[in-house]
Amino acid sequence: MRKWLDLERFRGLLAGDAGADRVVPPTGFTASLTVFAAGAMAFLAVFALALSLATARLADRWGDALARSSTLRISAPEGQMIAQTDAALKVLGTTPGIASARALDASEQRALLEPWFGPDLPVEDLPIPQLVEIIEEGxxxxxxxxxxxxxxxxPGAVLDDHTRWRAPLVRAASRLRLLGWLSLLLIAGTVAAMITLAANAALSANAQVIGVLRLVGARDGYIAQAFVRRFTLRSLGGAAAGTVLGCIAVALLPRTDVGGGFLTGLGFQGWHWLWPLVIPLLSGGVAYLATRAAAQRTLREMP
Amino acid sequence: MIELENVAYSYGGGELLSDITLRLQPGSFHFLTGPSGAGKTTLLKLLYGALMPTAGHVRLFDADARELTRDDIALARRRIGVVHQDCQFLNHLSVAENIALPLLVSDRDMLAEDANLRELTGWVGLTQRAEARPPELSGGERQRAALARAIIMSPDVILADEPTGNVDWEMSQRLMRLLIELNRMGKTIMIATHDLALIRAAKTHVQARVLRISNRRLQLAGADL
Incomplete structure (x- = not known):
């Protein structure tokens, strides 16, 4: 069976053969295009990867944190609020599956309303409902x-177990994560298409060189490797540069603790910063396979 | 060594060569002649596996060419030196690198072959031009460089297609002397040419069989040569 990724050959490719490299003339235009295209795609891939990882974190957070908590909202006349809150806490305290229940104090309720009404809202003077946070167990x-x-x-208590609005949020985050991975796949496919086009152009432009090499006894594998190595290394180099620039751009995005929103949380955290290292390798691998397939096909079709 | 047995070759709906039987014995010298378009180049291409016959058999070093893989054909070509009239080179490499190209693609140790390369470059009179690029060479120099490239692997067979087509009489005589010398070293030579004067001149120095392609078939040339 034909091997698609021959590791021995791949090692030889990286080690190189100065002689084989020289037999194919340098082609400045396709070289620059390949490097640029690989770099640009790697830059975009960094963002797609960051999006996928950020949405994965978001989905986990929403999935885990919201699934483990519920909110009880108590609306009661002013004189009954404390009694109803105590009664509710008593009910909650004796309900199996609830680890703890806690009534939010005025400052916490003010913080919740602050984005809409500002920091100086006199919560105590307003008829707003009392919120009770419920943490589940088991x-x-x-x-x-x-x-x-x-x-x-x-009678004034309304239980919100978050299922109504948690599910679409988790679904949206999962869909975003899927879109991120799909983007990465499309980027890899685009790299493969561009490298194939560039390799085909280079092979066609060098038909005379290939004719000479065949005349003197060069095997197809030798000829193909000269092109494969060139395009793989160009793609690897371009993608490495694009990845570095992409990572710098992601690192320069506003931090989560400044903005606090989802978009500002786009980026890598902890060991996830190692993920972008995969992009140049993937780009090199895609270029290797695409050029090898293009070279084999072209050489087979040449007389 | 190389053998054609009842070979036919068709192209574009018409038969170009028909019922060709030929055996190149080791150390033999052949001229292949015939008018332009008779099929001399096609016959040479069949002899080095660049074309496959539409009928009959081509045997390259005792193996049927049709049963050989592309890699096998490439290996067979290392035993066959080919010189074309429009000798093509890799223009981004020097003359010496072009001559050494067969060694390079065969993964030979270039350092070990350096003395051989120098000697051969000197033998074809190109020592002073070794670092030049092919476009800088004259027609005669190109032919000599192509001949040197064809023989650097010390092939068993040398096939030359109009090797003197682009050079003057003096240079063609010089090239012929080189080919005759190679034949004396035991190489099998086949030269395709329509230059009958060249054949007559060469026959005074070497015992050669002259073959002619006429009406798609191969014949032994008559006493006019």
Whole structure:
């Protein structure tokens, strides 16, 4: 069976053969195009990768954190708010599957409303509902049963177990992650297409060179390797430069703790910074396979 | 060594060569003649595996050419030196590098072959032009460089297609002397040419068989040569 990725050959490719390199004349135009295209694609790939990893983190966060917590909202006349809150905490404290339940204090409620009303909102003077944060444990609680108990004992309480709005958020994050990976695939495909076009152009432009090499007894593998090595190294170099620039651009994005939003969280965290190292290798691998396939096809078709 | 047996070759719907049988014995010298378009170049290409016959068999060093892989054909070509009239070179390499090209593609140790290369370059009279680029060479120098490239691997067979087509009489005589000398070293030579004067002059120095392509078939040339 024909090997698509012959590691021995790949090692030879990297080690190089100065003689084989010299037999193919330098082609400045396609060389520059290949390096530029590989660099540009690698730059975009860094962002696609950052997007995929950021959305993966986001989906995990929304999936995990929101799935483990619920909110109870208590609306009651001013004189009954404390009594109803105590009653609700008592119900929650005896419900299996709830690890803890805590009523948010005025400063926490003010912080929640701050994005809309500013920092000086007099929460105490306004008839706003009391919020209770519920942290689940184990398999969680029976939401239907809890709602029935609350309806009987705390008539002003509304339980929000986050499922209604958590699911679309997690779905959106997962879809974004998928789009990120799809972008990476498209980028790899585009690199392959561009390298194939450039390799075909180089092979056609060097038809006379190939004729001479065949006349003196060069095997197709030898001729192909001269082209494959050239395009692989160009792609590797271009992609390495593009990746470095992409990483610098990602590093210069505003930090999460400054903006606080999702878009400002786009980037790499911790060991995820190693992921971009894969991009030049992938680009080199794609170029190797694309050029090898183009060279083999062209040489087979040449008389 | 190289053998054609009832070979035919068709191109574009017409038969160019028909029922050709030829055996190149080791150390033999052949001239191949015939009018332009008779099929001399095609016959040479069949002899070095660049073309496959549409009928009959070509045997390269006892193997049927049709059964050889592309790599096998490449290996066979290392035993066959070919010189074309429009000798093509890699113009970005020097003359010496072009002459050494067969060594390079065969993964030979270039350092070990350096003395051989120098000697051969001197033998064809190109020592002073070794570092020049092919476009800087005259027609005669190009032919000599092509001959040197064809013989650097010390092939068993040398096939030359109109090797004196682009050079003056004096240079063609010089090239012929080189080919005759190679034949005396035991090489099998086949020269395709329409220059009958060249054949007559060469026959005074070497025992050569003269073959003519006429009406698609190969014949032994008559007493007019």
């Amino acid at each position: 398999a969680g609680y029976d939401a239907a049963g809890l709602r029935l108990r609350l309806a009987a004992e705390v």
